[in-house]
Structures are given as C-alpha cells and as structure tokens.
Amino acid sequence: MSPNMLLEYLAEITQIIDNLSNIYVERYEEEIFSNKRANIRIRLRFNQTYLLEINEAVIVNNNQLEFLDYRYHLQDANNILIFRYDSTPHFPQLPNFPHHKHLPHEVIPSEKPAINQVLQEVELFILFSPS
Numbered sequence: 001m002s003p004n005m006l007l008e009y010l011a012e013i014t015q016i017i018d019n020l021s022n023i024y025v026e027r028y029e030e031e032i033f034s035n036k037r038a039n040i041r042i043r044l045r046f047n048q049t050y051l052l053e054i055n056e057a058v059i060v061n062n063n064q065l066e067f068l069d070y071r072y073h074l075q076d077a078n079n080i081l082i083f084r085y086d087s088t089p090h091f092p093q094l095p096n097f098p099h100h101k102h103l104p105h106e107v108i109p110s111e112k113p114a115i116n117q118v119l120q121e122v123e124l125f126i127l128f129s130p131s
Contacts, residue, residue: 016119017042023044026051028042037058042054046126055071069087070087072084072115081102082104085100094109
C-alpha cells in the first residue's frame with residue numbers, strides 16, 4: 001500500500017464531490033494529524049434543499065484504512081431525518097454492532113457504507129422523492 005494512503009483517500013473524496021451536480025459545499029474540513037490519522041467534516045446541500053453531513057475519523061493501520069468513527073446524516077429542508085449511518089455504540093442488540101442505519105421510524109443493522117455509496121443513495125432518494 002502507498003505511504004500516502006490517507007492523502008490519496010482524501011483526494012478521492014474531493015474528486016467524488018467535485019463530480020456531483022446540483023450541490024453546494026457548505027463545509028469541507030480536513031484535520032490531518034499525521035500521515036496516519038485524519039478527521040473529515042463535510043456538509044453538502046443538494047438541490048438547495050437536502051443536507052448531507054459526513055463525518056469520519058480515519059487512521060491507517062497495517063497498511064489499511066480503518067474508521068474509528070463515522071456518521072453520514074441526510075435530512076430534508078425541515079431538518080427531518082431521512083437516514084443516518086453511524087457507528088455510535090448504542091444499539092448492542094443489532095447484528096453488525098456498532099454499525100447501524102437510522103431511518104425515520106426505525107433503526108436497522110447495516111454495514112459501514114463508503115462515501116460514494118452514501119452519495120449514490122442520496123441521489124437516488126432525491127431522484128425518486130416527490131417534489
């Protein structure tokens with residue numbers, strides 16, 4: 001693996017966001033603590049309506065990216081939750097603990113999605129949601 005793995009990951013996220021349409025980047029913050037540790041905080045506004053917040057704490061361990069913590073939160077213009085993936089350890093009874101997904105009326109087991117998967121889910125939601 002590359003000694004610049006973390007920087008390459010951050011560049012990949014930037015490229016993915018740059019390729020999106022109908023978004024406004026309200027916040028893009030990288031805290032790089034070393035070549036093996038960083039935090040990411042991003043706020044993306046889709047169609048001037050939906051807000052996606054992305055938060056990750058990432059380390060490089062044994063030449064692999066590991067996510068110490070993450071949160072991908074989508075809400076509508078009225079601040080109503082559409083979905084949130086996170087790793088907060090507050091649902092120990094769920095498979096894949098601590099990974100889970102919040103929906104408007106339930107919490108379900110989930111794997112940690114990649115940022116590009118979350119963005120695809122957001123785009124599909126917007127495409128098929130009534131306007």
